[in-house]
Amino acid sequence: MVVNSLVIQLLNGLASASALFLVASGLSIIFGVTRIVNFAHGSFYMLGAYVAFSITRALPVEAFDVLGELGPHVRFWGGIATAALVVGLVGIAIEIAVLRRIYHAPELFQLLATFGIVLIVQDATLAIWGPENLVGPRAPGLRGAVYILDQRFPQYELLLIAIGPAMLGLLWLLFHRTRWGTLVRAATLDREMVAALGVDQRKLFTGVFLLGAALAGLGGALQLPRETLNLQMDLSIIADVFVVTVVGGMGSVVGAYLAALLIAELQALMLLAPPFTIAGIEIAFAKLTLIPSFLVMAAVLIVRPYGLLGRPQAAARVAGAAEPVLRLATPELTRIGLAALAALALLPLAFGDYTVAVATEIAIFVLFTASLHFIMGPGGMASFGHAAYFGLGAYACGLAVKYWAAPMGVGLAFAPVLAGLGGLLFGWFTVRLSGVYLAMLTLAFAQIVWSIVFQSDALTGGDNGIRGVWPDEWARDKAVYYALAVALCIAGTLLLRRIIYAPFGYALRAGRDSPLRAEAIGIDVRRVQWIAFAVSALFAGIAGGLFAYLKGSVFPTYVSIPKSVDALVRVLLGGVQTVSGPIVGAIVFTGLEEQLARATEYWRAVLGVVIILLVLAFPEGLAGFAQRRWERWRGGGE
Amino acid sequence: MDEAALLDVAGLDTYYGRAHILAGVELAIRRGEVVVLLGRNGAGKSTTMKSVMGLVRPAAGRIEFDGADITGAPPHQVARRGLGYVPEDRRIFSDLSVMENLEVGRQRPREGAPSWSPEKLFEIFPNLAAMRARPGGRMSGGEQQMLTIARTLMGNPRLILLDEPSEGLAPVIVEQMAKAIIRLKSEGLTVLLSEQNLHFARLVSDRAYIIEKGRIRYQGTIAALMADEAVRAQYLSV
Structure with missing residues (x-):
């Protein structure tokens, strides 16, 4: 019996690995080319699920009757694919509206801006779909279960198990057998050189965002028959996805798959571990699924600081951009x-x-x-x-x-x-x-x-x-x-x-x-x-x-x-390289948050917009901005 | 200039932060010429090329290519006008094979410029033909130097900027490189190369500029430079 449930858990792990891989590979691809760690990737995943929910409901059943037996299948899978595409388009819109303006900003500010997007998407989802958990339709023809070693195993999970390696294969073909893929791989290594060879980076970045966001959207849409949809999906997956990308190596798709397998299997096996007691407190491994994955990450990073298949990043800091000297207050x-x-x-x-x-x-x-x-x-x-x-x-x-x-x-x-x-x-x-x-x-x-x-x-x-x-x-x-x-x-x-x-x-x-x-x-x-x-x-x-x-x-x-992230916003808002910055940042941000929360139900979205605008307007923070103004007013400092 | 220059650089000023690297650089390259920009380390040769290419934004000056103003244009637009750039540090895509590296450089054929295909490039750089599938990271320095030039040629440029092509290469490879450049010239390509190696420059160039501390100090035919020992002693000897 133990062996049987072990096998089932391993299969469950494979199914979870697929979803994790889809989202993580998108994040990894985007990071590889644009060097942006996209916090909003979990939001794309959540959007994928919600959009798929609406599309699969909105498509009229009768319209697919002409296809006969195939009708329900086309309707369901068409809805899933359309949802992925819609999320890809949302990704493009975000890339053009926000990220394109901050490719030269410090990486922390980029992260912050993408967190602003997380907040906006959260409230948009709340506004469109409401706060209740939603239950999506089951996949036609895959509602049943098969018996493996006398244990029931859902058919849909079997399909998910296959989707992971299939997508890995498709991505491999895309990156190794098409010109676009070759350009993306080249840009991951040296995007300036790619530009000097006549390739328009902006189009490449937008394309990469489309692909990355659509992959996350697909990952979310495929959850439809598996999980209830809720507004916490974005942040709950992003932590796992960060772990997977870091363990696999940023920018490596194959690494992302290996890491997704490793993490998902580990989490699945934890469910079998018996609870034990320390100092009179019962500790159930089954509930502590997050811990092993993070321990794996810590272990991998200590042995291979750039992940399983990653490589050292090119120096992020451009020569000449020395940090300003901290001076005592006048x-x-x-x-x-x-x-x-x-x-x-x-x-x-x-x-x-x-x-x-x-x-x-x-x-x-x-x-x-x-x-x-x-x-x-x-x-x-x-x-x-x-x-x-x-x-x-x-x-x-x-x-x-x-x-x-x-x-x-x-x-x-x-x-x-x-x-x-x-x-x-x-x-x-x-x-x-x-x-x-x-x-x-x-x-x-x-x-x-x-x-x-x-x-x-x-x-x-x-x-x-x-x-x-x-x-x-x-x-x-x-x-x-x-x-x-x-x-x-x-x-x-x-x-x-x-x-x-x-x-x-x-x-x-x-x-x-x-x-x-x-x-x-x-x-x-x-x-x-x-x-x-x-x-x-x-x-x-x-x-x-x-x-x-x-x-x-x-x-x-x-x-x-x-x-x-709030803490980060406060520091960055104030300015990292000033000593009084955190004080200014804390006062402004805490006050702002307090006022917003009282003024509107959608304060998160407003906050997100404010964060993005601040990043666009003051890449050196409020106190840094004030300091420069002050020095100029005092006659050029020094 | 008796004939309109293909590349015309006037009054180019470039800074890195507060450091003034180029001060009023002037260059004029005519169609079909091979011109060398000579100077010691840190004189401003690479910065001149990067400024022309749009990889570094000049603070002042004007760069005209084939009659069009390209000052401050982004690198990919400059490249698409037919200006090829071969960086000093080669910048081969280390995970990509030789063929894939060439693919990244590929652009449509261009009027008034020689057209290149991998097969035609392998004639000039025969070493590369034997290692089509080898990743760029597993090639020798000389092979990488050949590949970086071939990769830029895949864009069918009218003019190619070659930043110190002989640097760090074994003498026998330097010789091959010189032959390659002479072959490129015979195909009708215009070349601006930067060099510290006067011997190499002399083998391939028609004319020379000397740059020192960001200023052009000398220009003349390569023959005139070879005859002028005082100039060479002042600006080029180490």
Whole structure:
């Protein structure tokens, strides 16, 4: 019996691998040529499913009667194919409207812009199809099951198993037997040289986007008979897809298939593993499906930093684009800062509880943003999963209350410890990579934390979170808590600033600008980066702890991808290469989000548009923009 | 110039960030000529070619090709007008086979320019014929240099910019390269090549320009340059 269910699970894994492969290969192809990591690829997948749902319903049955027996088949599969095509066209529209303008922007801004698209597509889907889960039609002729080793196995899954390798073969033919494919492969290696040989890159990029988006759309449309459609499809697949592309090697289609197989099989087999108990808490592997895939990714990346079949990226940073020097604030700026602090202290006297609560939140996000900026700016490591450490801090407080009924002081002390330990653990892996791979690994680690808190109900309450995380009696008053939070956050932010200007900060920046030369003068670059990562996590943990007591509860959403991206938006909005940037970014973005959420149901879409416009308008961030203006106004700086 | 130039560069200024690389570069190449741009390392030879090709945006100046202004045009448009570019570092597509590398360079036949096919190119570069399916990354430096020229020729250019074709090649390969360039000239192709190797330049060129610190310091026939020891000593000796 065990063997039988093992075989069935392996087959299930093959079927899941196909869908994963379709989406991941699209992402990989797009990245290979345009060097853009398309966050919106999960959105294409979701759109594919929803569009297929509508098309297969809208096509009148009678119209296909002329085809006789074939009618229902043509109707269903025609709908699936049309959905893929529609999503491909949406991809083209997005490429022309947005991405084409930012091919020369820093890669983080590109990622951010594509996240703006994620937000817009989410709200568009909500507006068109509504919030309820939808159930699509089954595939005609494939509704039944076959018996394999006495176990029922759905026919449709068998088809999916075949589709993966079939598409891999078709893509291989496309890339090796057509001129277009040859051009795409050449552009993946050296797109400037391709242009110098007379190939219009813009057409090539648009074509690649059509293909990549259509593949994701097809992957989504094929889920129609398998899964209920919901609005979380986009972000839930994108994490897996990032893992698959990174494990397979960015830009490698064959690598994407191997990795999809590896991950999907592993996830399927996890379902068979018996639960076990650690320290009185039952841990069910079946529920922790995310963890093994991320462990695989971590393992592969340590052995092969560019994935199974990937190759080192050409240097992303163009020579001559040196990071600007960080300067200490001028006396004027210091005075402005002090005045702002004084105004902050007086705030509770002038405004009501709501404003004070929002201000507290802003203060917390200033610290959180400053902690991320610390490793992104001076450290040169873009973390895409900083919410992990924020969340660890918050859960430290939550768990302290839930299990020990501990007072706030204990929780707030435990928060940076847990987050810092998380930073030490994950940072050890992270500093071994760089660039896009580093960003995706941090995202993967954040998803591990998320899946642990989300899936271990017994420990963390799962989706229901931990409630009743309130401050001690003396700090219950909103104004008092505000004062406490502001004091801690300002102290933390100033401390981070201090470190940036300390010898450690110089070493960190030296390691960012030229690792080889920094090593040559005796700096252990990895060690410095590792410490910086842990320090950053520690401060993020403090912010998370303060946030837990502000809200009185802790939820898995604190660790989710959108939280991590919010933090990134704040840093990038402020400007990575300015020290005051994160402060400006946190204030502007948190305020904006707060206002939008109150003003419209579709605040995500508005936010997405704002993010995209900001990326288009201020590629160096708000504070960077202001700094340049300021220097020009002061007579050219220097 | 007694005859309208095929490529006419006037007052070309190019910067990398704040570094001033080219200062008022002037060049005029006539149809059918082989012209060499001589200069030491860092003199501005490669930057001149990249500026003409649109790979680097010049800050000032005017570039005319076949009577049309191509200043600031994107590289693919420049290439489609019949200007071929062979980079110094070869930039072979390492995962693509020899035939696929050639395919990427292919453009439609062009009026007033010699037409090329892989078979015809293999006559000039016989080494390549034996390795059609070999990936570019597994070829020797000399073979890659042949392939990069052949790849650009597949675009049937009127004029080809050859950036230091003899650099880093074994003497016997340099000799083959010289023969190849002379053959290209006989097919009616116009060539602008950059060189540090005066011996090689002399074998293939009709005229020479000398560039130093981003300025053109000398121009004349290759014979006149060979006779002028003072100029060579001043600008070319290491």
